[in-house]
Amino acid sequence: MDKQTSRYLDILLAIAKDGSLFDTVSTSTVALAKQLKSSQQSTSRKLVEMELLGLIRRRTNQRGITISLTDRGVGQLTYLRDELIQIITSEKTPILGMVVSGLGEGGYYVGQERYQTQFKKMLGFSAFPGTLNLRIDITQFKHFLHQKKQIVIKGFKGEHRTFGPLNCIPVMLRNKKNSVEGSLIIPERTTHPEDIAEVIAKDNLRSLFDIKDNDKVEIGAIE
Amino acid sequence: MDKQTSRYLDILLAIAKDGSLFDTVSTSTVALAKQLKSSQQSTSRKLVEMELLGLIRRRTNQRGITISLTDRGVGQLTYLRDELIQIITSEKTPILGMVVSGLGEGGYYVGQERYQTQFKKMLGFSAFPGTLNLRIDITQFKHFLHQKKQIVIKGFKGEHRTFGPLNCIPVMLRNKKNSVEGSLIIPERTTHPEDIAEVIAKDNLRSLFDIKDNDKVEIGAIE
DNA sequence: ATTACTAAGAGGCGAGTAG
DNA sequence: TCTACTCGCCTCTTAGTAA
Numbered sequence: 001m002d003k004q005t006s007r008y009l010d011i012l013l014a015i016a017k018d019g020s021l022f023d024t025v026s027t028s029t030v031a032l033a034k035q036l037k038s039s040q041q042s043t044s045r046k047l048v049e050m051e052l053l054g055l056i057r058r059r060t061n062q063r064g065i066t067i068s069l070t071d072r073g074v075g076q077l078t079y080l081r082d083e084l085i086q087i088i089t090s091e092k093t094p095i096l097g098m099v100v101s102g103l104g105e106g107g108y109y110v111g112q113e114r115y116q117t118q119f120k121k122m123l124g125f126s127a128f129p130g131t132l133n134l135r136i137d138i139t140q141f142k143h144f145l146h147q148k149k150q151i152v153i154k155g156f157k158g159e160h161r162t163f164g165p166l167n168c169i170p171v172m173l174r175n176k177k178n179s180v181e182g183s184l185i186i187p188e189r190t191t192h193p194e195d196i197a198e199v200i201a202k203d204n205l206r207s208l209f210d211i212k213d214n215d216k217v218e219i220g221a222i223e
Numbered sequence: 224m225d226k227q228t229s230r231y232l233d234i235l236l237a238i239a240k241d242g243s244l245f246d247t248v249s250t251s252t253v254a255l256a257k258q259l260k261s262s263q264q265s266t267s268r269k270l271v272e273m274e275l276l277g278l279i280r281r282r283t284n285q286r287g288i289t290i291s292l293t294d295r296g297v298g299q300l301t302y303l304r305d306e307l308i309q310i311i312t313s314e315k316t317p318i319l320g321m322v323v324s325g326l327g328e329g330g331y332y333v334g335q336e337r338y339q340t341q342f343k344k345m346l347g348f349s350a351f352p353g354t355l356n357l358r359i360d361i362t363q364f365k366h367f368l369h370q371k372k373q374i375v376i377k378g379f380k381g382e383h384r385t386f387g388p389l390n391c392i393p394v395m396l397r398n399k400k401n402s403v404e405g406s407l408i409i410p411e412r413t414t415h416p417e418d419i420a421e422v423i424a425k426d427n428l429r430s431l432f433d434i435k436d437n438d439k440v441e442i443g444a445i446e
Numbered sequence: 447a448t449t450a451c452t453a454a455g456a457g458g459c460g461a462g463t464a465g
Numbered sequence: 466t467c468t469a470c471t472c473g474c475c476t477c478t479t480a481g482t483a484a
Binding site for chain 1: 303307311362
């Protein structure tokens with residue numbers, strides 16, 4: 001973030017609130033200072049500085065001052081807002097994943113019968129033997145994970161190799177074409193954090209959603 | 224806004240970005256200072272202050288420090304985010320209006336034939352002779368208005384009184400039951416800003432939406 | 447390597463006041 | 466009244482450095 005943004009944030013916010021981002025607001029350094037719990041002098045000086053920096057337009061008159069935000073001033077607030085929205089994703093906001101190619105190994109893995117019986121019991125569906133890999137903004141993803149209860153699927157030993165435990169998070173998967181219940185699966189050994197989510201559902205998601213690489217899929221919470 | 228919030232905002236943001244709001248992040252005052260374009264000393268001191276204020280949890284070790292945000296720290300960011308969202312409503316975000324009783328005069332007004340012919344021509348529909356009044360958050364409303372082109376309906380003189388010009392803004396109106404194209408109508412003489420929006424549509428909105436006072440209606444942009 | 451103390455210097459703050 | 470200047474005070478910053 002810009003150093004300026006935090007130094008002048010409270011004044012920018014005060015103007016934006018009064019003036020609704022685009023209006024010109026008539027006020028005075030005295031009134032503004034009172035609102036900001038600062039002195040008239042500091043407020044006056046800061047406004048001059050902000051004008052110099054191109055954050056506001058400012059005119060003085062007998063009765064006080066009129067101020068409006070410049071595009072740059074609005075931009076600082078918008079930028080900060082977007083940054084905060086990205087950091088603080090609320091539970092109800094679905095997050096977007098971009099389809100990427102996996103190693104093709106996921107299908108063999110989740111296709112194992114001893115996984116499938118647990119999927120049926122714990123998640124309510126048998127999984128199509130194939131996973132869809134979604135690249136996700138890691139910040140949003142972590143936030144999303146934080147709020148979900150994980151369902152643990154036990155690992156087991158196969159004939160040739162070991163199949164580790166899986167953490168599952170039931171989700172709604174949706175794109176333009178379709179919408180289906182599914183689950184994130186996170187092998188317990190995986191080194192987190194990882195920006196790829198592997199998802200399963202009862203259907204073949206690639207054909208259900210008619211997707212190619214780089215398409216977008218929404219991942220939403222289960223009610 | 225809290226004075227603390229702006230003083231420590233850049234550090235809070237840096238931690239939240241790295242640590243995804245809930246994780247504990249391992250870093251060092253040196254690295255953090257570099258990222259924040261400040262000195263190691265100031266960063267160290269501020270972190271100590273922030274711990275004292277209950278904004279973060281902090282542990283030092285041989286290799287540096289581990290930090291996580293407290294609920295209070297998260298709260299400061301969330302509060303700021305909500306404030307910014309309220310100020311900066313993007314064009315695509317529908318705003319919510321609450322149905323309130325009008326004076327019942329709106330219907331007589333918009334029912335005038337010389338208005339109706341213009342509605343038909345300029346808006347694409349004849350209006351049901353009645354308006355719905357919606358109370359709206361004024362900040363969001365102003366922002367919404369700012370981005371819309373207004374359609375001007377000319378005023379005229381009737382037998383007994385004068386009917387002034389109207390500014391119209393086509394919108395989508397929606398609630399749980401239904402969705403319909405309509406228009407905000409703003410008598411030109413009205414003293415703005417006003418937190419009540421008067422809306423019309425070809426249908427009787429009260430019956431189409433099956434609404435009573437205090438129900439909510441979404442007002443969205445026309446594509 | 448680190449963190450964080452001390453101390454000096456930079457710079458922000460507000461009282462007084464001119465215009 | 467108002468804005469905004471000067472100037473002293475005091476807080477915040479950073480260099481040096483100990484642990």
